[in-house]
Amino acid sequence: MLAVHGGTPVLAPGALAPWPHVVEEDRRAVLRAMDEAVPWHWPMTAVRELEQAWGEACDMPYVVAANSGTAALHMAVAAAGVGPGDEVLVPADTFLASASCVLQANAIPVFVDTDLATFAMDPARIEERITARTRAIIAVDLNGLPADYDALAEVARRHGLVLIEDAAQSHGATYRGRPAGGLGDLSGSSLNGSKCLSALGEGGLFATRDEYQWRLARRVMMFGEELDGQGRDYNARMMGWNYRIDVLAAAFAGSQLSRLGEMTRQRIANGAALTAALDGVPGIRPPVVPPDRTHVYFFYPLLVRPEDLGAADIPVPVFRDAVERAVRAEGLGIMRWQPQPVPAQTLFQEMRGYGRGCPWTCGHADGPHRYRPEEYPVAEEICARRLVLGQTFSSLGPPNDEAVMLRVAEVFHKVLVDERDALLSMARADTVTAGR
Template sequence: MLAVDGGRPVITDDAVAPWPHITDDDRKAVLHALDRATPWHWPMDTVRELEAAWAEFTGMPYVLAANSGTAALHMAIAAAGVEPGDEVLVPADTFLASASCVLQANAVPVFVDTDLATFNVDPRLVEERITDRTRAIIAVDLNGLPADHDALRRIADRHGLALIEDAAQAHGATYHGRPVGSLGTMSGASLNGSKCLSALGEGGLFATRDAEEFRLARRVLMFGEELPGQGRDYNARIMGWNYRIDVLAAAFARSQLTRLPAMSRARRENGAALTAALDGIPGIRPPVVPEGLTHVYFFYPLLVQPEELGLDDVPVAAFRDALERAVNAEGLGIMRWQPRPVPAQTLFQERRGYGRGCPWSCGHARPGHTYTPEEYPVAEEICRRRLVLGQSFSSLGPPNDTRTMQLFADVFHKVLVEERDGLVALARSGPHGAP
């Protein structure tokens, strides 16, 4: 019997460890940073150490630690010279920050549909969205899998565009041997507590190979100031923000970074083991990993496919919601993520922006921008069918191992094979959520 109907759950007690995995070394690092935090000064030595370590890990010589991945992306947009009325190409299926960072420059996001196999932006559709206003492409490494950076780089170079890597979900993944964070003209990464590289609280990392881009990004980080030498001249050159990272968050992230290769290896092994264990279980499509790429499974995305079970009379949304309820009841955390493409969110449907319709109505933008969800059919279909494991609640990171992944697979086998009739009855009983 399904647990949702009163049966015994497959996973009980503390069988699945939460993320991030905190060690004594992490605790010592934070306490050491606390001891070094006075007298207060900026930049803190701990922050410099994190920046230097990320520079070494990625091979990007110029790094700035920020207080969020969103801030790091805004810094990249500014460093790319994006100005009011300019356009930036963004995947239709991503987190809002990949697009809102463009709005922060009073520029206009232009969305591109998704590749169904990888969940990343479809390079074949990029060029048709380029106009004479386009200044950059944001390439998101979604779920933990790098985007098709070689194809995107060729397009960017052909049109003289910056290629900004949004590496928020994929620290430790590689693209043909090259680390995430080094694959674009510049990159922004999140250190949010749930991420593969975690600051426990909030944090971000901006990286570039170009000294001038570094200088421009640092202005945005620090009140628009130039920061000559080691001091401050308290003279804002542009509109800047306070995007400085907290020193304790930086210390935690620096400590975690020492273990990132091992943690990434465990994630790859766990993801491969889970995919193998799910082989032959109908009704779901596990993620795929193209040759030459590695996946670190910040999310392990599944597409529900009731058609495989002959359930043509059951709406996809009803089946998806029933599966979510049943799997959670069995003790395995699963959820919907991004129930609609970003251009379908209210911000873009109503285009109020940050007031009076800006940036779309501010006079610099090309007129006629609209966001029609139907223009992104693959992203819509993914959002309709997607459920995800991972993040903090069903982590594929250590100390969870391949035995934990077998438990995950046992849940799906019970729900979709052994107790399928109960799942179908649950799906048919309704009500279900948004399509």
């Protein structure tokens, strides 16, 4: 019997360890940074060490640590030279920060539909969105899987565009042997506590191969001031913010980074084990991993497919919600993520921006701009069908291992195979209740 109907759950509380995985080494690193931070100074040792280590990890010689991934992306857009009225191509299916960083430069996000297999920006759909005002492409390594960077770079080179990598979810992943964070001309990464590389709190990393871009990013990070190692002159050269990372967050992230390779290997093994164990389970599509890249499963995305169960009469959203409810009752954390494409969000539908419609109406943009969700049918389908495991609530990271993944797969076998009729009956009842 399904647990949602009173049966015994497959997983007991605590069957999956939460993320991040904190060890004694992390605690010592934070305490050491606390001792070294007095008297207060900037940048502190833990910050410099984190920047150096991330540069080595992603093969990017110039790194700036920031207080969030959102800040790091804003720094990347500014360093790329994006300004008022410029247009930047962004995937329609992503987190808001991939697009709002463009608005922070008073520039215009232009959305591109998604590849159904990889959840990344579809390279075949890019050129139809390029105009004379397009300045950059922001590619997103969604869920922990890098986008198709060689295809994206070819388009970028042909049109003279800067390629920015949003590597917020992909620390440790690779594309054709190259590390995430170093796959574009410059990149922004998140260190949010839930991420594969965690600061426990908040943090971010900007990275580039270009020294001038690095200097611009540092200005954005530090009130617009030029930092030359000789102390501050309190002279803002441009608009800047206070994006400095907290030293304790930097220390925790640096400690985690020293084990990123080991943690990544476990994530990859866990994802492969779970996908193998779900083979043949109908009604869901596990993530697809092209052979030229690795997936680190910040999220393990599943697309629900009631039609595969002979249940095309059940609307996809109703079936999705029934699966979510049933899986949760079995003790496994699962949720929806990004229930609509970013251009469907109120910010882009009402286009109020900073007020009075800026940046769309501030005289620099080439308008009028309108965001029509129906122009992104693949992103809409993904958002309608998607459920995710991962993050902090059902982590694929250590100390969870392949044996734990087999227990996770048992939940789906129970819900979609053993108790399939009960699930479909529940979903059909929900359909009637909803008046669909």
